[in-house]
Amino acid sequence: MEAVIKNREKSAQLFAEAKEYFPGGVNSPVRAFKSVSGPPLFIKEADGCRITDEDDNTYLDFCCSWGPLILGHNNAKIREDVIATISKGTSFGTPTKLGNELGKLIIENNKYIDKVRFVSSGTEAVMSAIRLARGVTGRDKIIKFEGCYHGHVDSLLVKAGSGLATFGESTSAGIPEAFAKETLVLPLGDSQALHELMMKMGDEIACIIIEPIPANNGLLLQDKAFLECLRKKCYKHGALLIFDEVISGLRVGFEGAAHHYGIQPDILTYGKIIGGGLPVGAYAASHEIMDHVAPVGPVYQAGTLSANPVAMSAGYAALKQLLAPGFYEEMERKTKNFVADILAFTEAEGMEVSIPTIGSIFWIAFTKERIISADQIDPASMEKFKVLHHELLQRGVYLGPSGYEVGFISAAHTEADLKIAAEKMKECLKIVFKA
Ligand SMILES: *Cc1c(COP(=O)(O)O)cnc(C)c1O
Numbered sequence: 001m002e003a004v005i006k007n008r009e010k011s012a013q014l015f016a017e018a019k020e021y022f023p024g025g026v027n028s029p030v031r032a033f034k035s036v037s038g039p040p041l042f043i044k045e046a047d048g049c050r051i052t053d054e055d056d057n058t059y060l061d062f063c064c065s066w067g068p069l070i071l072g073h074n075n076a077k078i079r080e081d082v083i084a085t086i087s088k089g090t091s092f093g094t095p096t097k098l099g100n101e102l103g104k105l106i107i108e109n110n111k112y113i114d115k116v117r118f119v120s121s122g123t124e125a126v127m128s129a130i131r132l133a134r135g136v137t138g139r140d141k142i143i144k145f146e147g148c149y150h151g152h153v154d155s156l157l158v159k160a161g162s163g164l165a166t167f168g169e170s171t172s173a174g175i176p177e178a179f180a181k182e183t184l185v186l187p188l189g190d191s192q193a194l195h196e197l198m199m200k201m202g203d204e205i206a207c208i209i210i211e212p213i214p215a216n217n218g219l220l221l222q223d224k225a226f227l228e229c230l231r232k233k234c235y236k237h238g239a240l241l242i243f244d245e246v247i248s249g250l251r252v253g254f255e256g257a258a259h260h261y262g263i264q265p266d267i268l269t270y271g272k273i274i275g276g277g278l279p280v281g282a283y284a285a286s287h288e289i290m291d292h293v294a295p296v297g298p299v300y301q302a303g304t305l306s307a308n309p310v311a312m313s314a315g316y317a318a319l320k321q322l323l324a325p326g327f328y329e330e331m332e333r334k335t336k337n338f339v340a341d342i343l344a345f346t347e348a349e350g351m352e353v354s355i356p357t358i359g360s361i362f363w364i365a366f367t368k369e370r371i372i373s374a375d376q377i378d379p380a381s382m383e384k385f386k387v388l389h390h391e392l393l394q395r396g397v398y399l400g401p402s403g404y405e406v407g408f409i410s411a412a413h414t415e416a417d418l419k420i421a422a423e424k425m426k427e428c429l430k431i432v433f434k435a
Contacts, residue, residue: 005057005059005393005394005395005396007055007057008038008039008041008053008055008057009055010042010053010054010055011039011040011041011042011053011054011055012038012039014042014054015039015040015042025040026040030400030401030402030405031401033401035382035385035386035401035402035403036385036386036389036390036401036402037386037389037390038390038393040401041053041057041059041393041398042054045074046061046073046074047072047073047074048072048073048074048412049061049072049073049410049412049413049414049417050073051073051398057396058396059393059396059397059398060396060397060398060413060417060420060421061073061398062397062398062399062400062407062408062409062421063398063399063400063405063407063408064408064409064410065277066272066400066405066408067247067251067272067273067408068272068273068275068276068277069277069408069410070250070251070273070318070322070331070360070408070410070411071276071318071321071322071410071411071412072410072411072412072413073410073412075276075277075317075318075321075412077317077320077321078276078277078314078317078318080317081313081314081316081317082278082310082313082314082317084313085098085309085310085312085313086310089309090308090309090310091305091308091309091310092309093304095307096307096309096312098309098312098313098316099118099307099309099312101312101316102118102307102312102315102316102319103116103118105316105319105320105323106274106282106284106319107284109254109255109323110254110255110256110284111255111259112255112256112258112259112264112265112268112284113268113284113285113286114284114285114286114287114290115284115285115286115287115290115291116282116283116284116290117282117283117284117290117293117301117306118280118281118282118303118306118307118312119280119281119282119283119301119303119306120279120280120281120303120305120306120308120311121151121271121279121281122150122151122244122246122269122270122271122272122281123150123151123152123153123271123281124151124281124303125151125246125269125270125271125281125282125283126150126151126153126156126209126242126244126246126269126283127151127153128283128301129207129209129242129244129267129268129269129283130142130153130155130156130206130207130209130242131299131300131301132267132283132285132289132292132293132299132301133206133207133239133240133242133266133267134206134207135292135297135298135299136206136240136289136292136299137206137207137238137239137240139203139204139205139206139239140182140204140206141182141183141184141201141204141205141206142155142182142183142184142205142206142207142208142209143183143184143185143186143194143197143205143207143208143209143239144156144158144168144183144184144185144186144208144209144210145185145186145187145188145210145211145214146159146160146185146186146187146188146373146374146375147187147188147214147216147217147218147220147373147374147375148188148209148210148211148214148216148217148244149211149216149217150209150211150244150246151246152172154170154175154176154179155175155179155180155182155183156183156209157170157171157172157175158170158171158175158180158183158185159171159185160185160186160187161185167180167181167183167184167185168180168181168182168183168184168185184197184201184205187373187374187375188210188214188220188222188226188372188373188374189220189222189223189226189372189373190373191225191226191229194229194230194233195229195233198233198236198237198239202233202236202237202238202239203237203238205237205239206239206240207234207239207240207241207242207266207267208230208233208234208239208240208241208242209242209244210227210230210241210242210243210244211243211244211245211246211247211248212227212243212244212245212248212256212257212258212260212261212263212265213247213248213252213257213260213358213361215247215248215361215363215406216247216404216405216406217374217377217404218356218363218365218371218374218377218404218406219356219357219358219361219362219363219406220371220372220373220374221356221358221372222372223372224261224262224263227261227263228261228263231263231264231265234266240266240267240289241265241266241267242265242266242267242268242269243256243257243258243263243265243267243268243269244269245257245258245268245269245270246269246270246271246272246281247271247272247361247406248260248359249268249269249270249271249273249274250270250272250273250274250319250322251272251273251359251360251361251408252328252358252359252360252361253328253359254319254322254323254328256268256270260358260359266285266286266289267283267284267285267289268283268284268285269281269282269283269284270282270283270284273318273319273322274315274318274319275311275314275315275318276311276314276315276316276317276318276319277314277318278308278310278311278314278315279305279308279311280308280311280312280314280315321411327411328359330411331359331360331409331411332359332360334360334409334413334415334418335357335359335360335361335362335409336357337415337418338362338409338418338421338422339355339357339362341418341419341422342355342422342425342426342429343355345426345429346429349429349430349433351429351433352366352367352368353365353366353367353368353429354367354368354369354370354371356370356371360408360409360410361406361407361408361409362406362407362409363406363407364385364388364399364403364407365377365381366378366381366384366385367381377404381403382402382403382404384403384432385402385403386403387428387431387432388428388429388432389401389403391427391428391431391432392424392425392428395424395427395428396424397421397424397425397428
């Protein structure tokens with residue numbers, strides 16, 4: 001059993017210092033631990049499924065850098081290849097053989113795409129995919145769903161406006177109202193609302209974008225029928241369907257959610273896992289659609305560090321390992337067992353808990369109701385998560401610091417590690433429900 005955490009002094013000191021340099025002390029907001037207690041952990045190193053903070057506490061990690069590390073931390077093959085590549089230079093601003101190799105590997109093993117463009121983040125991939133959809137269709141309006149996150153793209157930091165209108169309202173300062181108005185927002189899982197909107201405005205819609213496995217606001221698993229409905233409506237009205245697979249792509253299988261549900265989207269976006277822990281994003285589609293992108297077509301998109309050779313070698317080393325026979329089956333089996341172990345306990349104790357899961361993703365919900373849309377999540381349940389997060393941290397288990405975040409299991413989590421984590425989880429849930 002891992003030690004009880006007593007001291008996070010150095011993390012606290014470093015966080016105080018970081019606040020002088022960075023807004024809120026961080027370079028990405030949720031890292032600040034605002035919705036849980038204590039200072040964020042300052043991690044100095046990690047290996048396998050364990051991370052170590054500056055105070056030398058070690059934690060079993062279920063955040064895995066927010067998803068990219070499906071092979072766990074410090075994967076030997078990725079490390080060796082990155083070191084070999086970096087020893088020959090870090091960036092050339094030219095095409096490289098490494099870029100070809102990763103492109104080929106992805107395309108040859110994903111029947112939903114013919115061509116890909118590498119970028120440097122998920123946000124950039126989505127932003128470019130939206131521009132491409134607009135460029136291809138010659139239309140401006142887009143549809144997104146409440147509860148789906150697509151990075152910090154202007155036109156997607158938008159929620160449903162008040163009243164009857166589905167026209168979006170921005171969720172961030174600094175986004176012109178005129179941009180937000182081009183985005184229409186619908187609830188997840190509501191085919192009727194989609195039908196009505198498409199009847200009214202279908203011929204103005206450039207694209208519908210969805211996380212086919214929404215995993216940024218809880219895990220809001222959709223019915224296949226709903227995703228099929230999106231597909232049909234897009235065909236009918238000449239709009240493009242974008243699957244934002246920045247989390248789900250390469251996570252629920254090499255071909256992601258498209259294959260899981262057997263649905264062919266028009267454009268797909270990737271990120272996180274695709275770079276093996278380095279900054280890579282990608283958007284991909286058929287030849288016809290991708291040939292609208294510059295320098296072949298009129299849709300402009302570029303990047304100084306796009307397809308950076310070091311990142312390409314990390315991505316290649318990672319993705320090669322994901323193609324090993326049985327890789328995804330094993331990940332899913334481990335995750336299912338882990339979840340079932342905890343659920344057997346919460347059921348026996350009569351606790352209001354459910355743990356939706358798919359592939360190696362899981363989410364702890366403080367309800368037994370099946371949750372498919374954002375508005376079903378009770379904000380009050382986040383108080384329970386806060387207690388759970390704190391108690392787990394004290395016992396050396398690290399979950400992402402928000403109850404809206406999902407947990408990730410990596411190939412480096414062994415059965416024994418998961419057993420330890422499940423026992424700690426039970427211990428902590430007892431405290432949560434006593435409080
Ligand atoms: C993480 C994420 C993004 C944004 O990717 P970044 O690399 O953080 O810019 C976009 N879409 C989805 C579905 C994501 O999970």
